Every structure is written in C-alpha cells, then in structure tokens.
Amino acid sequence: MTTIMEKTTGLVAFVRTVQNGSFASAGRIIGASPSAVSKSVARLEGRLGVRLFQRSTRTLRLTVEGTDYYERVAPLLQAMEEAENHVQSNETPQGLIRISVPVLVGRVLMARWVAKFVLLYPRLKFDLDVTDRNVDIIREGFDLALRIGALPDSGLNARLLGHTDHILAASPTYLKRRGAPLTLDDLQHHDCLRFLIAGRPFPYAFAGGASIIPDGPLDTSDGATLRQAAVEGMGIIQIPRFAVADDIAAGTLIHVLPGFPMLVSPIHALHPFGRQLPIRARLFVDFLVEQFREKDTAS
Structure with a gap:
C-alpha cells in the first residue's frame, strides 16, 4: 500500500x-x-x-x-506549505508570494507598495513578474495576478482592489505638429497608438458609450512602450491615468480631450485558492485594497 x-x-x-x-x-x-x-x-x-x-x-x-x-493538485500543495509555514512561524507570515502584474502597474505602483509591505512583514519575499501577458496562474505557479478591466470567465477567484480611469494623452511636440483634436471624430485624422490584448487593439472606450478603434503607426502589447512612444511625440495614446500622472504634472504629456471622460476600469487580484487564500497572499491583497483606496483619495 x-x-x-x-x-x-x-x-x-x-x-x-x-x-x-x-x-x-x-x-x-x-x-x-x-x-x-x-x-x-x-x-x-x-x-x-x-x-x-x-x-x-x-x-x-x-x-x-x-x-x-x-x-487540481497545485493549489493543494500550496495550501499544505502555507499550513506548515503558519504553524512553524507562530502565526508570523513568511514564505514567497509569486505575483504577476501589468507592466504599468509594476513600474509605477507595485515596486513602491511591495517595499512598504515588506517593512511590515520582513519574513515575506516576493517573486514579481511584470508583464502584460495574461499568465496561466495555476500552471505557472502564481499566487496572485492583477488584471485591469473586465474579467473573462476563467474559474479563478477574484478580489476587487479598486478602479482606474483612462485618459488620452500626447506630447506637446506632437500636438504642436498636428494640432489638438477637439471632438472624437477628429481622432480619425490623428496618429493614435494602440494597446494590444491577445493580438487585438483595445478600443478607445468613452463613458458616454462611444467606442472607436482608430488607426496609427504603432501597435504594442507593452504598456511602457506605449507611454514612451507618446512621450517621444509619436501620437496619441489611451492609458490609465495613474501611469502618466507624473508626465502630466511635468508637462511631458498633455491630457487630450479632457471633456470626453473615458470608461473607468476595475482592477482585480485573481488567485487559484478558492476560499482558503493563504495568509501571506490574503494580507497582501488586503494591503493592496488599502493602497488603491489611498491613491484614489489622494487623486
């Protein structure tokens, strides 16, 4: 036997x-x-x-x-390891948190937040995967994955962390060269850079219900590349507001069509653990909820 x-x-x-x-x-x-x-x-x-x-x-x-x-068994092994860590550490969280985050979230927000969190829980370590690819959370062994926008029906568990709105932005040099659009129809006559999701351009979606997929000289699946191309004067981008807040403040990018608000997107943390979210992951998710709340209050 x-x-x-x-x-x-x-x-x-x-x-x-x-x-x-x-x-x-x-x-x-x-x-x-x-x-x-x-x-x-x-x-x-x-x-x-x-x-x-x-x-x-x-x-x-x-x-x-x-x-x-x-x-089926990978989450069980993770739960076993979490139970062992919980007992051995006398309820002090320890171990590794593997998390996948979009590029802009990773570069603009996550490094700062992880540093704050580790000060609170110094026995925790992070494996931070920064990518705009939708990782296979279970097969690739992640504890958490952050997603911006509507979620597909994946069977994974999700926790709402907060929301972010998008804006259109372009550099002063581009707007001086091409002029600033005044209406949504004007976008069809501009160079609009597009973010790709699963190989398809993400529509420019507005709160009033309008949704367009304009043309332009660049399609990319990398949010940081999209932002940098706009800074270099290549065209207009749709991007989460938090990702270009410093650029707007510094004047390297300008908010385009501010009178046409865009859709607000939810930000979720996905995990494969069912109801038994390991304490290390649960503490970090709770921490992220608080950080997004503080960011929204400050903005």
Missing part, C-alpha cells in the same frame, strides 16, 4: 517539475537528484494509471491528463 509520505513525495516532485520545466531544475529546488525526481513522478504515474508527461531526450511536456491533474 502506498503511504501518505510516498504520495506526497510524488506530488511535490510532479508539481515542482511542472513549475520549473525539468527534473533537474525541480531537483535543485527540492534537494534531490534528477533521477530521484523522475522516479518519484514515474511512481505517481503508475499509481494513477496515466501518463502525466510526454518525454523525449530534449523536452518534457504535460499531457492532457497531466495538465488537468496539475491544475
């Missing part, structure tokens, strides 16, 4: 292999040889009666069954 310890060993070996991409990398994380990790996974496959990985000399890929199994 397989013992609980043997089951746990196979589970840890499997999850760490998925998260780190190879038996060797998983072995370095858990302190075992690549062959020992491989054998643990093989025993797990034998017990389950399915192949979890497709193996070749150079690649290791999850099977359909492996993907389904990982998405």
Whole structure:
C-alpha cells in the first residue's frame, strides 16, 4: 500500500517539475537528484494509471491528463506549505508570494507598495513578474495576478482592489505638429497608438458609450512602450491615468480631450485558492485594497 509520505513525495516532485520545466531544475529546488525526481513522478504515474508527461531526450511536456491533474493538485500543495509555514512561524507570515502584474502597474505602483509591505512583514519575499501577458496562474505557479478591466470567465477567484480611469494623452511636440483634436471624430485624422490584448487593439472606450478603434503607426502589447512612444511625440495614446500622472504634472504629456471622460476600469487580484487564500497572499491583497483606496483619495 502506498503511504501518505510516498504520495506526497510524488506530488511535490510532479508539481515542482511542472513549475520549473525539468527534473533537474525541480531537483535543485527540492534537494534531490534528477533521477530521484523522475522516479518519484514515474511512481505517481503508475499509481494513477496515466501518463502525466510526454518525454523525449530534449523536452518534457504535460499531457492532457497531466495538465488537468496539475491544475487540481497545485493549489493543494500550496495550501499544505502555507499550513506548515503558519504553524512553524507562530502565526508570523513568511514564505514567497509569486505575483504577476501589468507592466504599468509594476513600474509605477507595485515596486513602491511591495517595499512598504515588506517593512511590515520582513519574513515575506516576493517573486514579481511584470508583464502584460495574461499568465496561466495555476500552471505557472502564481499566487496572485492583477488584471485591469473586465474579467473573462476563467474559474479563478477574484478580489476587487479598486478602479482606474483612462485618459488620452500626447506630447506637446506632437500636438504642436498636428494640432489638438477637439471632438472624437477628429481622432480619425490623428496618429493614435494602440494597446494590444491577445493580438487585438483595445478600443478607445468613452463613458458616454462611444467606442472607436482608430488607426496609427504603432501597435504594442507593452504598456511602457506605449507611454514612451507618446512621450517621444509619436501620437496619441489611451492609458490609465495613474501611469502618466507624473508626465502630466511635468508637462511631458498633455491630457487630450479632457471633456470626453473615458470608461473607468476595475482592477482585480485573481488567485487559484478558492476560499482558503493563504495568509501571506490574503494580507497582501488586503494591503493592496488599502493602497488603491489611498491613491484614489489622494487623486
């Protein structure tokens, strides 16, 4: 009969292999040889009666069954580790928080907020992934992922952190060269830089219900690139207000069409934990709610 310890060993070996991409990398994380990790996974496959990985000399890929199994057991392993940390630390939060955030949130807000949070909880560490790509939270092993805008039906749990409005902005040099638009129709005659989501341009959406997808010389899936292109005079951008507040104050960007307010977008934290959000993640989410509240009050 397989013992609980043997089951746990196979589970840890499997999850760490998925998260780190190879038996060797998983072995370095858990302190075992690549062959020992491989054998643990093989025993797990034998017990389950399915192949979890497709193996070749150079690649290791999850099977359909492996993907389904990982998405079910990875949160369980995270909960086990959280329970152990909770007991060992005498309720002092410790451990690693893996979080994925959009580029503009990461560069403008998150570094400052993480620094404040670590002062409160010095035994916590962060792995901060700054990307505008929609990461696979479960498969890539994230505790949290921040999203701006409407959420797809992903089956993940979400906590509303706050809201942000968008504005149109352009540099003084661009507006001097091309003139400032006075109406929404004028945007069709301007160079409008577009943010891509899943390969598609994000519409310029206004509070009054108007929504347009103007043309322009640049499409990009990186928010920081979009902002910098506008600063360099390339065209007009739609961007979260917080991301260009300093530029507006400094005069390097100018608010375009301020009489036409744009839609306000929610900001959520997604997580895969169900109701049992680990204490380290729950504390940080609560902290983010407070930071967004303070930011909204100050703006």
